[in-house]
Amino acid sequence: MDISVYRPGELSAADRAVWTAVQSQAHLLGSPQLANPFLSPEFTLAVARCRRGVRIAVIREEGEPVAFFPYRRSAAGVGRAMALGVSDCQGLVHRPGFQWDARELLQACGLSVWEFDHLVEGQKPFEIGATGSYPSPVIDVEQGYDAYLAVLRKHSPKFARSTLAKERKLGRDVGEVRYVHDERDPAALRTLIDWKSAQYRRTGRSDRFSRPWINELVEQLFHTRTPSFAGLLSVLYAGGQPVAAHFGLRSERVLGCWFPAYDPAFSKFSPGLVLHLRMAEGAAAEGTAYLDLGRGEKEYKDSLKTRELTVSEGWVMRRHPVAIGHRARRAPVRALRNTVTARPELFEPADRFLKKIGRIRSGH
Template sequence: MNRDITIHRPQELSTPLRRAWHRAMDESPGFANPFLSPEFAAAVGLTRGGAHVAVLHEDGEPVGFLPYEKGALGVGRAIGLGLSDCQALVHRPGVTWDTGELLRACGLSVFEFDHLVGEQKPFDAAVTGRFASPVLDLEPGGGEYPQWLRATYPGLARTTLKKERRLDRQVGAFRFVLDERDPRMLRTLMRWKSAQYRRTGRTDRFSRPWIVALAEHLFDVREEHFTGLLSVVYAGDRPVAAHFGPRSRTVLAAWFTAYDPEFAYYSPGLMMHLRMAEAAGRDGVTLMDMGRGDKEYKDWLKTRELRVGEGFATRPHPVAAAHRMWRRPVRGLRNTVLAHPGLRAPADRLLRAAGALRTSVRTRPPGPAARARRTEEG
C-alpha cells in the first residue's frame, strides 16, 4: 500500500477532498461533530493565519484529515484550540498513521490538543489527561414542549414552566426561535457574552477581532455538515437569552450562551438549553454536545459523558521539549483547580471580584438574581 501526506490550506481544499472529508465524518459517529468539519477549518483559515490541513492518502485515495494551526518554530495546535470543543484526525474506518511521520510532514515539532476524541490510538502516547465531556442524547418527543419537558426532566419541569409563564405574564409573550436569521441578534449575544466575561473576571473572547469575524462568518454558513445556529428566547419583542453554536446533521455543539442580566431571576440560560434541546431533537439532531467542563446545568441536563483527551504530540526537537515544559504545568494547575470544588470556588470568587473591579460594578448582597447568575454562569 502506498501512503502519502499532502498539506493544504483549509479554505482552498478541492471539492473532491471536501467530499472525501464529509464521507469520513459520515462513516464514523465519533466524527459527526461540526467542529470536525472542513467548513469549520476553512472558517478558521479565513480569519486566522497559520491554518492547514494534512491529508492522508492510501493508494492515491484521501482517507484522513488533520486540521491544525502552525505557529512559529513549528509549534502546532489543533484547529481553533481554545474555541473548538472537539478535535481529531478525521479518517475512514481502519486507517492508522505514524505520529512522528505525520508531524514531520506538517513541519511541526509539537501538536497540542485539549478536546481530542476517543479512538485516536496513534495519539494515545501523547495524551496527558482525559476528561469528561457531558452530552445530551436527543429523541424527538410526542406532543408539545411541556409534555416533552415533564417526561425528560421531571425534576426541572415544574420550576422552569412556572418561570416561563411568569416571564410571559410580566414581560411579554414567550417565544423561542431555534434558527434566528437576524444578524443583529448575533451582535446582541456577543455584547451580552462580553459583559458576562468581564463580570466574572474571564478573558473577553469577543474583544479579539478574529473571534468576532469567525462567529459572523459561521453565522452565514448553511451546509449539510455545518450550519451556524443562532437560537433566541424572546419575551414579546425583547430578547432575553441567546445561544450561538455549530450543528451538523446530527450533532449540535453548545458554544456561546448569554442572556440579559435583567432577567436572571427567570433562569434564562437553563430555559434556553432546554428549549434548544427539544427543538433540535425535532429537527433531526440526535446529540447535543455541551463540551468539557464542570457546570451545574450540565449535570442537570446530561444523559452521559464522553471522554476527551488533552496533551502534546511531539517529535524529538528542542522546541518541542521547551513548549511541553512551559505549557504542561500551566494546564496541570488549571485542571487541578477545576477538578476540586474546594479550590474552584475560591478561584471563582477571586475572578468575580476582579471582574467587579474591572467593570467598576458596586458589590451588592446576593439576591435571587445574583444566585441565578452564579448558577448559570458557572
C-alpha cells in the same frame, strides 16, 4: 503513509466532498464522535480566513483520501489544534479502521509538537500524549424531545419542574415567550456577543470577544450554510425582546453548543435554562442526534445531560528541542488550571476572587 499538506484554498472540491462524506457516514460506521461540526471542513476554512498558519494534511491509500488532519502551524513548527482554546472537538477525521503513526504524521506536517485540549475519543495514536481526560456532557434527542423530557423528569425532576414553571412565569410577567431555533438577524448575534462579553468581564474571566479574530470567526460561521453544516443562532424572546441566546455549530447529526448567554435583567426566570430546553426541542425536530454541551463542569450541564463523552488534552511530540521547550512552557499553566477546577476547595475561592475582580472592573 502517503501524506500531502495543503493550504486551505488548495484543497480540492473532491477532497472536501470525501471529508464531508466521512463525517456523514461516521455514525453508521462506528465512529459517531467524528460527526462533530468542529471537525468539519467548513469550520477549518472559516478559521483559515481569520488565522494564519492553517494547514490540512490529507492521507491517501492507493490514491484515495482516507483521513484529514487540520491544524495550525507556527513558523517554528509548533502545531496546535484548530482554534485551540475555543474549539470543542479536535482530531483526525478518518475512514473506519484507518491506523496512523502520530510522529510520522507530525514529521510530514513539519511539526515538532501538536497540542490539543478537546481531543475526540478513539484517537489512540494521539492519546499516547494525553495528560488528562474530561467529560463532555451530551443531551440525546434522537428519540425525540418528549423522550428526552421523560428522561430529564426521571433523573432531574426538581430541575425539570422548576425550569418549565419559570418559563410559564416568564410568559405571565414579561409577555409571550417565543423561540427561534435558527435566527438570521445579525443584530441578534450582536446582542448575544455583547451579553457574553459582559458575562466574561462580570465573572472575572478573559473576554474572548475582545480578540478580533474570534469576533470575525463567529461572524464567518454565522453566514456559513451548507447541507451538512451551519452556524446556528437560537434566541428566546419574551414580550417581543430577546432574553437569552446561543450560537453554536450544527452538522447533520450534532449540535455543538458554544456561546450561550442571557440578559441578567431576567435572571430570576433562568432564561438560559429555558433556552436549552427549547434548543433540545428544536434540534430533535430537525433530526439531530445529540447536543454536545462541551467540556467543563457546570451545574446546569449536569442537570441537562443524558450521558457524557470524553475529550482529552495534551501533546503529541517528536524528539525535538522546540517540542520540549513548548511543553515546558505550557505544562505548568495547564496543570495549575486543571488542579484548581477539579478541586472545590480551590475552585470556589478562586471563582469568588475572579467575580470580585469582575465587579471592580465593571464599577459595581
